[in-house]
Amino acid sequence: MTDKRTMIFEIIAETSSLPTIPGVVSRLQALSENRRSTIEEMARLVSSDQILSARVLRLVNSPSYGFYRVSTISNALILLGVNVIKSLALSSSIFEIMGKSIVGLWEHSLGAGVAANVIARHLKLPEVEEISTAALLHDIGKVIIKEKCPNDYAAIERLMAERNLTMLEAEREHLGTDHAEIGEWLVRSWYLPDKLSEPVACHHDVARAATHHVKTAVVHCADVLVKASGFGFSGDEYVPRIQPAAWERLGLTEEGLAAIVEEFEEKLVETRNFSLEIQSADEE
Amino acid sequence: MRNSLRIIIVAGERGVDGNVALRLQSKGYQAVTLTAPASVMGLIYSDPPDVVLVDLSAPDEALMAVIHSLKEDFFFSTIPVIGMIPEPFAEAFDWEEYPLDDYVSLPLNARELFTRITLSLRRLRRVFDNNPLTRLPGNTSIQRAIQQAVGRPMAVCYVDINHFKQYNDVYGFAHGDEVLRMLGRIMANAVKEAGEGFAGHIGGDDFVFIVPEEQAEAVAQRIIDNFAAIASELFDEVEKLNGFYVAHDRKGNEEKIPLMGVAVAIVPTDSPKIEHYAKVAEVAAELKKLAKKSPQSCYVVDRRH
Numbered sequence: 395m396t397d398k399r400t401m402i403f404e405i406i407a408e409t410s411s412l413p414t415i416p417g418v419v420s421r422l423q424a425l426s427e428n429r430r431s432t433i434e435e436m437a438r439l440v441s442s443d444q445i446l447s448a449r450v451l452r453l454v455n456s457p458s459y460g461f462y463r464v465s466t467i468s469n470a471l472i473l474l475g476v477n478v479i480k481s482l483a484l485s486s487s488i489f490e491i492m493g494k495s496i497v498g499l500w501e502h503s504l505g506a507g508v509a510a511n512v513i514a515r516h517l518k519l520p521e522v523e524e525i526s527t528a529a530l531l532h533d534i535g536k537v538i539i540k541e542k543c544p545n546d547y548a549a550i551e552r553l554m555a556e557r558n559l560t561m562l563e564a565e566r567e568h569l570g571t572d573h574a575e576i577g578e579w580l581v582r583s584w585y586l587p588d589k590l591s592e593p594v595a596c597h598h599d600v601a602r603a604a605t606h607h608v609k610t611a612v613v614h615c616a617d618v619l620v621k622a623s624g625f626g627f628s629g630d631e632y633v634p635r636i637q638p639a640a641w642e643r644l645g646l647t648e649e650g651l652a653a654i655v656e657e658f659e660e661k662l663v664e665t666r667n668f669s670l671e672i673q674s675a676d677e678e
Numbered sequence: 679m680r681n682s683l684r685i686i687i688v689a690g691e692r693g694v695d696g697n698v699a700l701r702l703q704s705k706g707y708q709a710v711t712l713t714a715p716a717s718v719m720g721l722i723y724s725d726p727p728d729v730v731l732v733d734l735s736a737p738d739e740a741l742m743a744v745i746h747s748l749k750e751d752f753f754f755s756t757i758p759v760i761g762m763i764p765e766p767f768a769e770a771f772d773w774e775e776y777p778l779d780d781y782v783s784l785p786l787n788a789r790e791l792f793t794r795i796t797l798s799l800r801r802l803r804r805v806f807d808n809n810p811l812t813r814l815p816g817n818t819s820i821q822r823a824i825q826q827a828v829g830r831p832m833a834v835c836y837v838d839i840n841h842f843k844q845y846n847d848v849y850g851f852a853h854g855d856e857v858l859r860m861l862g863r864i865m866a867n868a869v870k871e872a873g874e875g876f877a878g879h880i881g882g883d884d885f886v887f888i889v890p891e892e893q894a895e896a897v898a899q900r901i902i903d904n905f906a907a908i909a910s911e912l913f914d915e916v917e918k919l920n921g922f923y924v925a926h927d928r929k930g931n932e933e934k935i936p937l938m939g940v941a942v943a944i945v946p947t948d949s950p951k952i953e954h955y956a957k958v959a960e961v962a963a964e965l966k967k968l969a970k971k972s973p974q975s976c977y978v979v980d981r982r983h
Contacts, residue, residue: 468907472864472867
């Protein structure tokens with residue numbers, strides 16, 4: 395068990411590039427050629443791709459540039475400049491191995507980002523963009539397992555089918571770790587700040603969050619809501635309950651949640667269209 | 679931090695003689711060969727090498743794009759780019775098209791290659807007076823750029839940060855340096871995105887950029903806006919809400935320090951009054967005093983001509 399854990403950790407330590415969705419590349423190109431497009435538009439596009447987002451944040455926080463605390467995509471865009479982002483997206487697209495099979499996970503992450511945004515604004519929390527980014531990244535560990543250890547991923551899928559386990563349970567049994575911990579390692583190895591790595595690490599165990607418990611609680615709720623909505627596919631059909639610690643930390647009420655769900659459902663229609671647009675751009 | 683020189687070898691679709699990397703490695707260099715030009719820039723941006731070698735035995739657009747992106751980015755233009763060119767072609771090579779720092783001829787003479795690498799590094803260190811913190815060109819280059827702008831429809835723009843000294847005192851040098859690097863980057867990006875222009879770092883929190891006169895205000899405004907967006911990440915929610923942070927003076931009294939912003943003095947250089955470098959600096963100093971009077975970030979244009 396621990397051998398697998400160590401092995402995955404070593405894989406992460408060596409991982410300098412992960413796949414991204416190429417549709418983003420052509421849209422980014424189009425946006426950057428239009429002189430009137432704004433940083434916000436570009437930031438929205440970059441945010442639609444969790445891996446590109448992660449790479450952008452990782453790059454802007456890397457020692458070569460000497461910035462230590464950049465946690466939003468729009469600020470990363472301001473500091474790196476449009477050309478750097480374009481090259482980054484392009485070089486990522488070479489690692490297209492992700493393929494269509496993982497579109498479900500990508501949609502799940504995109505949906506979680508939207509849900510986190512709705513929740514954070516509803517609760518009038520500061521740093522909404524950070525919270526959305528953390529939600530966007532929350533399942534990044536699954537990408538690592540699938541891309542870098544495909545045999546283990548298949549074994550996890552078999553375990554889920556044979557023993558009727560959730561993905562999280564199957565990962566723990568087969569790997570001795572799970573996608574939340576793997577995601578945390580990855581996000582930390584990318585020099586991203588705690589306010590992003592802790593919600594990734596604790597999105598299945600809100601009570602464990604020591605510093606950023608509010609952000610973690612939002613990411614947890616966003617994950618549950620997007621699973622319940624049936625948007626995207628995170629790997630299994632299991633919809634967990636919102637943990638008591640999350641209700642408590644966010645001071646969430648049934649009525650409040652109902653209002654959030656209503657707004658989220660509306661936003662999802664937009665998100666779905668956006669997702670289809672990006673996928674069709676790939677087919678061109 | 680690095681114990682040996684890191685070298686990237688860029689080749690076209692057909693690849694490159696594998697011996698090059700081997701020879702370099704035997705010399706103790708770290709060498710990587712890349713054959714997909716599309717991925718090269720991403721790699722260089724995320725982990726800049728010390729030297730780039732480009733195989734130009736079959737030059738194509740992708741290779742040319744790599745050379746141009748390197749040489750046109752202020753941040754990366756200090757990395758020597760050495761072309762490897764088949765001996766018969768070198769003399770007729772179009773050096774305008776290929777802004778290389780040096781070349782070696784193919785077939786390769788390994789000893790010559792090693793010497794060229796060492797030389798390019800030395801030469802670039804001498805030629806560039808870049809600020810080590812922001813890597814932007816320093817005073818020698820700034821002076822030259824201003825002299826070239828005088829008499830043309832350009833504008834020399836001086837930028838500095840309001841309340842930077844206090845920020846440095848309260849939050850420490852490391853954070854102060856980060857702010858300077860951020861402003862340097864914001865300014866260089868804004869100038870680059872505007873097209874033609876120059877960005878330099880005088881020292882401390884004093885920066886200069888030069889753009890065509892009709893673009894100066896737009897670029898200044900973009901720098902002000904982008905700096906404001908970045909600065910909002912440097913302060914916590916309470917400080918942002920209040921619009922100040924608390925410092926203590928030498929007697930221990932509390933002092934409310936406004937959050938940082940930038941002031942820009944724009945000096946158009948085609949006026950008959952501006953005949954040389956020193957005059958530009960003089961006018962800018964007066965304007966800066968004006969810009970600093972405003973409590974917010976702002977720019978001031980010299981309109982007296």
